[in-house]
Amino acid sequence: MSEAWPLGDALAIGRRVLAEEAAALQRSAGVLGEDFAHAVQAVLGCRGRVVVSGVGKSGHVGRKIAATLASTGTPAFFVHAAEAGHGDLGMITASDIVLVISNSGESDEVVNIAAFARRFGARIVAMTGAPVSRVAQLADIHLDSGVTHEACPLGVAPTSSTTVQLALGDALAMAALAGRGFTTEDFARTHPLGQLGRRYYLRVRDVMQGLAEVPHCAPTARLLDAIPEMATGRMGALLVLEGDTLAGLFTESDLRRLITGSGGHFDALLQRPVGDFVTRAPMTIEADRLASEALAVLEEKRVGRLVCVDHGRPVGLLAWHNLLQHKVA
Secondary structure, three states: OOOOOOOOOHHHHHHHHHHHHHHHHHHHHHHOOHHHHHHHHHHHHOOOOEEEEEOHHHHHHHHHHHHHHHHOOOOEEEEEHHHHOOOHHHHOOOOOEEEEEEOOOOOHHHHHHHHHHHHHOOEEEEEEOOOOOHHHHHOOEEEEOOOOOOOOOOOOOOOHHHHHHHHHHHHHHHHHHHHHOOOHHHHHHHOOOOHHHHHHOOEHHHHOEEOOOOOEEOOOOEHHHHHHHHHOOOOOEEEEEEOOEEEEEEEHHHHHHHHHHOOOOHHHHOOOEHHHOOEOOOOEEEOOOEHHHHHHHHHHHOOOEEEEEEOOEEEEEEEHHHHHHOOOO
16 A cells, blocks of 8 residues: 555645656656557658547546647647547548557547557557557557556555656657658748747848838938938848948947048038948848847847848848847847
């Protein structure tokens, strides 16, 4: 008989649940065998998709496993075992692998979907806590998710068992990820709106302001005319272009230095061409570089903006606020 639960001590109960679930995971790692490697190879060789199915708590776990597989390079989706016999079996083909999850291995709905999918020619991977169950016997490959007991004062609530199921699903997805050579860039493509996606997917051209939005003029334009032009944009800068060639960059900081250093003769400077006052070789970045790389350059060089180029041809301007707007910074 297991030690009595400290029912009056919430903290002690919480710690015991975590400890018992951790122990269940350790046991599962210890008994993991060749069937797991076979399951991974089956997933890697699958010409269709991995169809994950279950009911109850195992169904909820299955939804998460399907989502993890799909986001890490293995096309997958979830089918509720109770709905399968009412039309959803049409989602399953002979090219698919069906991963059925059931702690007891005896749930009628899960037994049925495994039996029907097997008739279609799909391979069956069963994840159960009972290797001699009906579901396990229908499977081509069996993954043992068994636990000695649930982390529950009553001994009945799915806790340790669902934790092991979830972890086994993660293990399967990560082993498949490694087998595919899946990269962070691949991950970013399936998570373009997440932080990692923005870091590894967004390019400079996705976040920069293009030439149509950036104030620009020829180097021969008078400073008097260039200043109002610069004020029309949010960049605090003016691209100075000679045709499609970058002649320089004129910024608000350059203007302030001119005013303070003019010795009272700023009116005369206003009549001179802006090309006399530009930074001739401003910092540039290729538009196809990652936006996160542009962020690193801005931080390292302590500059406020970068001229964006495409094989040396200026195509836009990038500033801190562009990165902030797209949540890269």
